Amino acid sequence: MTSATAALSLEGIDRSFGPVQVLFGVAIDLFPGEVHALIGENGAGKSTTMKIMGGYLSPSHGTVSVGGEPVRFRSSDEAEAQGIVMIHQEFNLAEDLTVEENVFLGHELRKGLFLDKKAMREETVALLDRLDCRVDPKARVRDISTPDKQMVEIAKALRRDARVLIMDEPTAVLTNREAEVLFEQVDRLRSQGVALLFTSHKLDEVKRISDRVTVMRDGHVVESRPTSELTADSMAEAMVGRELSNLFPKRSAEISSDIALKVSNLTVPGHATDVSFELRRGEVLGLSGLIGSGRTETMEGLVGLRSHEGTVEIDGEAVKITSPRDAQSRGLVYLTEDRKSRGLVLNMGLRENLTLQSLPRFAKPFLDQKAEEEALDKAIKDFDIRAPDRSMKAGNLSGGNQQKLLVAKIMLAEPRIVIIDEPTRGIDIGTKQQIYEFIHHLAAEGVSVIVISSEMTEVIGLADRIIVMRQGRVAGEVSGAEKTEDAIVRLAMGLGARETETTA
Amino acid sequence: MSTAETTSAPTQAPRKINIQVLGPIIALVVLVIVGALMNSNFLSYANVTNVLARSAFIGIIAVGMTFVITAGGLDLSVGSMAAFIAGLMILVMNYLLPSMGNGVPIILVGMLAALVAGLAAGFLNGFLITNMRIEAFIVTLGTMGIYRSLVTWLADGGTLSLDFGLRQTYRPVYYEGILGISWPIIIFALVAIAGEIVMRKTAFGRYCAAIGSNDQVARYSSVDVGRVRILTYILLGVLVGVATIMYVPRLGSASSSTGVLWELEAIAAVIIGGTMLKGGFGRVWGTVVGVLILSLIGNILNLTDFVSPYLNGAIQGVIIILAVILQRGRKAEG
Structure with a gap:
């Protein structure tokens, strides 16, 4: 023009x-x-x-x-x-x-x-x-x-x-x-x-x-x-x-050969069909696909937030999960992508939000407020939550700090398998890096992690292996040198294997 | 003691929060002073016990209502439920009189019947709301009509009266007490203290507030939302049973006009006490203060000729609206 x-x-x-x-x-x-x-x-x-x-x-x-x-x-x-x-x-x-x-x-x-x-x-x-x-x-x-x-x-x-x-x-x-x-x-x-x-x-x-x-x-x-x-x-x-190497920490820890989670033919009516995958101990598995490909719904089905069919094995044992509570008792927790309306009670305090997921542990039978405060101290320190005032409401924290509080809340449940949906949605680059480091740290400790993300660079940088979903089904899997944006996009869009690349 | 705890909990913007916390208490104190100035009998032992004992029914129910509302629910059926349970209790005791004879056991059976009926009625409300996913307003509007109609039917349009002999045996439960404090007041106090502890110190109380604030978050946080919701209605039902146990010996009868408008008085007391009608925040001690405020207004109007007692409802209405305006002040802040 x-x-x-x-x-x-x-x-x-x-x-x-x-x-x-x-x-x-x-x-x-x-x-x-x-x-x-x-x-x-x-x-x-x-x-x-x-x-x-x-x-x-x-x-x-x-x-x-x-x-x-x-x-x-x-x-x-x-x-x-x-x-x-x-x-x-x-x-x-x-x-x-x-x-x-x-x-x-x-x-x-x-x-x-x-x-x-x-x-x-x-x-x-x-x-x-x-x-x-x-x-x-x-x-x-x-x-x-x-x-x-x-x-x-x-x-x-x-x-x-x-x-x-x-x-x-x-x-x-x-x-x-x-x-x-x-x-x-x-x-x-x-x-x-x-x-x-x-x-x-x-x-x-x-x-x-x-x-x-x-x-x-x-x-x-x-x-x-x-x-x-x-x-x-x-x-x-x-x-x-x-x-990218600056943003994503180097993976040093070995991935165990033990299968922590085995999902076979998981079907969430209307959203996912016959999804099967395995997750090893200490592995970071990426879950990619376009918005609407059923990534979130599949995982919500897995943890019992949606009705589903299929078999799930945790540590080799078949389990029936019908509610998030079931999943949590098996050491499986899900961190929502929607922190404002599903993750945190915005008009409650930091302490109440932090312990909500693990409250039975603090009730003996009366809530041990001192133990809750100690948990908050630890969370603020471990996750670098910057709260101007520790008695403030969760809704008044910045997005990044809300996300850290949400991560802290999930981790208080001491999961062995954690599904993190959009770990860094709408947060600044510095906090992103902290969360990436934290995810790698978790994996190094032997926790198995599934990361759902719309950001290609994020899944590529974080995950050892990436499953790509398309229209509710697993379209393919990439790992190692194949973990390229191009390969993922092709799978996500149903183009199958890559032929000629635009890497000229 | 509970007041001291509340002031220390929300410390953000302390000055405004304090007004929120202290508002109902200040209103209560002002009412007591006004009452004392206007009529020398106001602070007499007889008047104070009378006011407290009459508040007890609504008060016990309102404590349960606090949990229901905090968890984001509502129960319009409690007044009718109380009438129905009262009628049922009287029928059960009258029916068993020939076989069991007059005495303490038959009264205990009657009380048990009231508690079981309250539990069942509360469960029914909770089940329909949670499992059938029908609006609380609609479900309890329906059961409100059902219980009111059932008690009218049981009484055949008239009054169900407890056998005269039984009435004599049961009478002390309302009219007597220990150390000059009548039983309804003692039970009300115990229910209120227990309620305050449950709300503030247990996982159940915390879950109620979390569900009332955002039930999705609660669900994603592994809270069994349905179970907690049903439990609030069951708790309320049982407390309606308790209130009925205290109420029946007062008159020894039940009719279609028993417990009329109790639901609205209980809800009003909860709101005046600072619990949010849309859920997410509740305080039992506030509800107790709310109940006392409502009773004192009626009492003062009756004792003085300053304002016509017929304006009781109008003044209560103004107070409810004022309480809601204060609540909105708190919301805008958060």
Whole structure:
């Protein structure tokens, strides 16, 4: 794009959350008729950047301009009024309303006092036609497929005359074929002069559909150039940007040959089918796959949080696990990916959260508050939990410290097999490193660890062996020299063995 | 003693928390002073014992309600349940009178029947809510109607009366006591102290608060959420049985108007005491203070002509709303 005016541009954007600065001088220009990909590791600042574009957050410093004019959005409504619409990863649709009701939600057409249903129907049909989407405008959103829901979101955006469309990982919830349909619509919108920005962890699709790529790392824009000048490899390099060996400690401990956990044909209805794997004592097993591939659900089934079928052996003994309590009594615990709504009771204190999982041990029969305090002292020391005040509520800790508290809570249960789901989601790089070290330390002590992660670098750096899931099944396994991002992505996307590499 | 402990527990932003903690106590003290100033009989032995003994029924139930609400539940059926258990107890004792004769054993059997009935009724509520996954509000609204209707049916629309002789034997349980303190007051005090200890010092109490705050977190933390929930309803049911045991000797009868609105008074006492209606935080001593506040308002209005006693409900209503506004203050902070 030459000298066209940017539809939306950010310049010198800083943003802090409390004392933590997450964006540093971010500058991005979105041009009409251009598809812009924003890539970076989790926590690089992509979401914050998009939220600032969409008016969900305001920048601490810097300028947002629309069509060359500086603007200051106080809400997403103000951004939408200017034609800037953001589509979230979790759809913002009222499930019980129909497609057309959703398209017009909050902006209903009226005829006098009453709704003008006919006009809304016609306009919905026209919008869906424009998107080449065959969904029935009268269908309830609950009943339509995920890609159709995405189309409804886009129709909603078009209805508001979107000039800039921001999509947060639009393909994360889509199958390949569904993603193809989306790409066709993206092409269509591009040709209609809409400026598009999307994020994705799938570099091949970035390469395929974007015109320009901006790479973010640790809150900075580190690279921004036409897609044609980049390869998937150079994108990944720019994203990671640092020596991985610094981030991940060297594995020195030997892995025992004893099988700690053997799972055969584990089926979690609706989420996982015939998952089988073995885990040795002291081994770190990575579990990878796209979001929605059933990784979390499989493990939740394993520990009894979901109903499941299949056989599970712990230390060679067949066990029946129907509740997390059963699992814990066998030394198997699961650390959730969702620390805010499943991991910690945010309005309770640190001590209460720490001991919740192992409370029977502190009840003799009355709770031994002194022992609980000692456990908290130890946890604060061992896990370097930085709490300004030890009587504060868990919800007031920073994300990283919440994660450390959650890890401490799980470890208080003295597990021999621990499943850690997204160990470093949304936490800063320093804390990440501490958690990685801790995981390796655990394995060295003979604890078996399963790490579920969406961050490729994380599973590759941490795990001895990686199982890749796809659509609820084990798609394959990689270890040793095969532990490459490429190999994992191929398995995750169902491409089978690797043929020609893009390592040129 | 329990007050001292509470003030030391949440130390974040101490000044505001203290107002939260002390609010109900200050209200109670103010009421006592106002009452004493307005009527010289207010602090008399007779009046104080009368107020406390009358508070005992609601108080015992409200202690159980504190656990249910703390764990994120609700029980609207307790008033009807009390009436039904009272009727059942009277029928059982009257039925056994010819075979067992008058005396202590038959009273004990009646008491046992009340406790078992309370346990069963509580279990039924808990089971429907936890295992059948029906809203607590709906389940207990249903059982509330069922028990009320059953007691009316058992009494054939009238009143179930305990045999006169039995009434004489049973009477001391309400009207007498030790060291000048009547039994209902003693039992209420024991239930309250035990409740406070269970809430604050046991895993069960901690689990109730955790489940009320976020039952998902509790589930992921290996807490048997269903079991704890059912237990709160069973505990409440048993305490309704205990309250009924203390209530029946007072009048020696049960009818469709027994225990009307007890559920709302118990819930009100719990809320005034500082327990959050949506669960996650509960304190039994607060509930006791809440019960006393509600009883004292009625008592003061009866003893003075300053305000019409007919306005009792209005004043209680204002106090409940004020208590909730104070609660919201605490929430906004956390």
